[in-house]
Amino acid sequence: MPFDFDAVGRRTEREPISWTSAEAMLYAVGVGAGGENPLEELAFTTENTKDVEQQVLPTFAVVLGWGTSRPSYGDVDTRGLVAAQTGVVLHKPLPVSGHAMISRAIDGIYDKGSGAFVSTSAEITDADSGEVLVEVKGGAFIRGQGGFGGDRGPAVTWALPDREPDATVEQVTLERQALIYRLTGDRNPLHSDPAIAAAGNFDRPILHGLCTFGFAGRAVLHHAAGSDSSRVRAIGARFSSPVMPGDKLTTSIWIDGSAVQFRTSVGDRVVLDHGTAEVVPA
Numbered sequence: 001m002p003f004d005f006d007a008v009g010r011r012t013e014r015e016p017i018s019w020t021s022a023e024a025m026l027y028a029v030g031v032g033a034g035g036e037n038p039l040e041e042l043a044f045t046t047e048n049t050k051d052v053e054q055q056v057l058p059t060f061a062v063v064l065g066w067g068t069s070r071p072s073y074g075d076v077d078t079r080g081l082v083a084a085q086t087g088v089v090l091h092k093p094l095p096v097s098g099h100a101m102i103s104r105a106i107d108g109i110y111d112k113g114s115g116a117f118v119s120t121s122a123e124i125t126d127a128d129s130g131e132v133l134v135e136v137k138g139g140a141f142i143r144g145q146g147g148f149g150g151d152r153g154p155a156v157t158w159a160l161p162d163r164e165p166d167a168t169v170e171q172v173t174l175e176r177q178a179l180i181y182r183l184t185g186d187r188n189p190l191h192s193d194p195a196i197a198a199a200g201n202f203d204r205p206i207l208h209g210l211c212t213f214g215f216a217g218r219a220v221l222h223h224a225a226g227s228d229s230s231r232v233r234a235i236g237a238r239f240s241s242p243v244m245p246g247d248k249l250t251t252s253i254w255i256d257g258s259a260v261q262f263r264t265s266v267g268d269r270v271v272l273d274h275g276t277a278e279v280v281p282a
Helices: 021-030 058-063 177-184 194-199 209-224
Strands: 015-019 081-090 098-111 115-126 132-143 167-172 232-239 248-256 259-266 269-279
Touching: 021 058, 021 177, 021 209, 058 081, 058 132, 058 209, 058 232, 081 209, 167 209, 177 209, 209 232, 209 248, 209 259, 209 269, 232 259, 248 269
Parallel strands: none
Antiparallel strands: 015 098, 081 132, 081 232, 098 115, 115 132, 167 248, 232 269, 248 259, 259 269
């Protein structure tokens, strides 16, 4: 059996990470902030605008700790690995710059028949107090690695409200969006190298799923949390279909008190599904 099931629950040693104000702003631009109007979202794209205090996008946490250790789940062929889901749980808003510690864990390895689903998490803590700042949830589907007779994993129930969305947000990605976003740390050549994209049966490099998630996160932040990042306590979604740089994203948002649901599409094709967020009411 190629999977190391003893790795489930095993946590890596804490490692130091840090980020700067400039990195937080680069991430914001990488997920489209200011793209529709450069004079909007200045709280996320500038640090010296009069009467505007810099904030950090809640989804920025997904790029922290790119260069740190990740637990191994065995001698598995990961060439068929695709990101399946992501999410963050914010115990407090991330500062615009900081030092912290990160540790990672494999939370589950599940048999989906045609492939395996691996659930992971990362915990980012204050470097001095050890207080948890944010948890980053992840999941990957590894094609061709299922059928080992394992647990299929917990059932997830998710359904949209039977009504029109409370907000519908359209955002246009740039043709060069992936080239900007990759500077935040994700240098996977699938998003920049035409030869690698062709090997994956794509006509051209695709946009990072986490970049699409960042666009949707901005839509939720502005339309469900009044652009106040301190009100967003959690946000997550599943990846359903690839996005090409230049595509127009449409995010539909349903708000029920602190509970938010959302779905992002390109035309009639859903690209982010099972979107949920927790927002502190104003």
